[in-house]
Amino acid sequence: MAVSDSTSSTVVDVVGVVLAGGIGSRLYPASRGHRPKQFLSLFGDRSFLTRTVDRLRGVTDTILILTRDAFAETVREQVSDVTVITEPVGRDTGPAALYATHYVEETYGDDAVVLLAPSDHVVGAAFDTAVRRMSAVAMNTNRLVTLGVAPTRPETGYGYIEPAATINSINGLNDNAVSWKSIQSFHEKPEVETAKKYIEAGHYWNAGIFAWRPAVFNTVAADSPLAPLQTALQNNTSESVADVFAASDSQSVDRAIFEQSEATAVVPTDMMWDDIGTWDAFDRLATQDELITENINTQTASAEDEHSDTTTREETVTVGDVEVEMIDSTDNIIVGNGSHISTVGVSGLIIVTWNDRTLVVNKDDAQSVRELVSRLRESGLF
């Protein structure tokens, strides 16, 4: 879509930049070193990446995918009609955002809006409206814009955005008012009690979806930890870019840029959003009516014992292409790709088979899959 600039009456491009260089290791063994999360098709035919790009087609004028060299071929196979650019090395979203913003500025000019989005999250239908609003705010306020998702639970795995109290408004698409707030601060993964307080105080989840104009971004970057990389990009020698990129600290764009600036804005939304970071996320997704949940099903074991523990959920959630036979089994998550999995007398487990790999993990330990993967990586087995 084109966004009209209410101050200058010019029409500018919104360039969707999809970050597709990550791994998503906690979805092992579906995710692997050579097959990161964004390439997985857990919900039907289309991968996370393909779904992300298809979503952005309706609300951006052009789309770039930023990934790493090792994944570029797979990206092109999954999304053949979109420009793919590769970063020299993975250093989290901060350097990646600068790298992509520089590319957008060079290619589409300084009036473009960069709309940065992860490639491996699940979002609801309200995404379209949310992105249009973010783009309008980025175009018309000279601010760095982030999306603030209304929390639905005291999640400890997400970052939170603390907004200012004042509600601002601009005219957006079709002259509908778009509300935004300036940002007081970002809070990383809190304890559960703190998360509850954040929710009461009206904080938002940080979904990692951002919008800005290159000039606004670059002004902040020049006075940020990303300044050396910015200089290298402006001097435009690919060798020094690679060197400086490699020498950069890994840091998020929230920390490296947004926290350095007073000129930030959050656009609130109540859209459904989940980063599906860990396997236990599928318990939530199975109950999301809004979501396209092809290949996510619930199934109840025919138990002989009727006196089952009422504090556990009866259903088992199955994900992907998997046939399941269960006896006296409740409250499990079972995942496979062309697998046949049987369970007898087990509860509260996540069971994943993917090609030649199998994982059995207690639901309470879904986060520890990261530790498992780091061990496998040490052995060259990830």
Add this chain to the structure above:
Amino acid sequence: MAVSDSTSSTVVDVVGVVLAGGIGSRLYPASRGHRPKQFLSLFGDRSFLTRTVDRLRGVTDTILILTRDAFAETVREQVSDVTVITEPVGRDTGPAALYATHYVEETYGDDAVVLLAPSDHVVGAAFDTAVRRMSAVAMNTNRLVTLGVAPTRPETGYGYIEPAATINSINGLNDNAVSWKSIQSFHEKPEVETAKKYIEAGHYWNAGIFAWRPAVFNTVAADSPLAPLQTALQNNTSESVADVFAASDSQSVDRAIFEQSEATAVVPTDMMWDDIGTWDAFDRLATQDELITENINTQTASAEDEHSDTTTREETVTVGDVEVEMIDSTDNIIVGNGSHISTVGVSGLIIVTWNDRTLVVNKDDAQSVRELVSRLRESGLF
């Protein structure tokens, strides 16, 4: 080996008859409808069947394998130099024993000793001596002989043999005395308290290993539920044999023959023996020094929490060709064929992957795999 008949001074053949028509369904998914337990190689290169036959080579003069048509080809692949006969239909060990005895009598004469053994059990090195003793008693006493294994635990899954108090003796191989007792009664799978009493009373486990001369067996069979099948076999028309076989009740040889006779004997042994009926048997086998335990290993997870529950065993037993990575996991049994299995935070589970099938079962429910298999069979998936 040849057994000398002390009464007639003739030398007779001991014919090993290996029963290989069963399924062993509780070792699913390693065992499947087309790949029953006796064909599995869980301990290295050789299958249960191959190990059984190799064991018998040293203590019998010739070996027959009795199986069903569907398995005959696989039997010949695994044991190419042994005669394979097939029964018309599976009806437990009673009809099979009669069928095999008739074949032995026709082929090797009435002076042979039939030594009947299952093809899917694990036994210790004392097997050789035990079989020689059984054969000697069968040759010299005109009795139906069974092997009585000294119990090592109050197992509820086995049958027990109650012997008479009197100890009898004959001269066996090399004039060593061989002790035997007559049998009071057979007791099927008892409750655990009853099993404890059986052990105190000096009962033996019934390992399903038997010896007899055809004439002794036939005399009892003529007045047993197997009489119609015996008549059909003697009349020697294959069609009527198949019909009568199919019309026979499924019943064990202990019940159909031994319990019909006063002329029975048990030869006691303290050899190691296990029928490995269910996956949890591997907890026992892992601690059996006597056994050739290639491909059975124990492994302890490196847990971050040192305060683990001291009532559970720390070790996980791995069986077969399986690589394992564990975090905070204890007391599991993990089985695979070329598999890589990871666990996080789980205890007391049996996890088996075999080709495209996976099973996760609570150790306490290992017996219920039978129920699982009966469901899979109904769906044509076993």
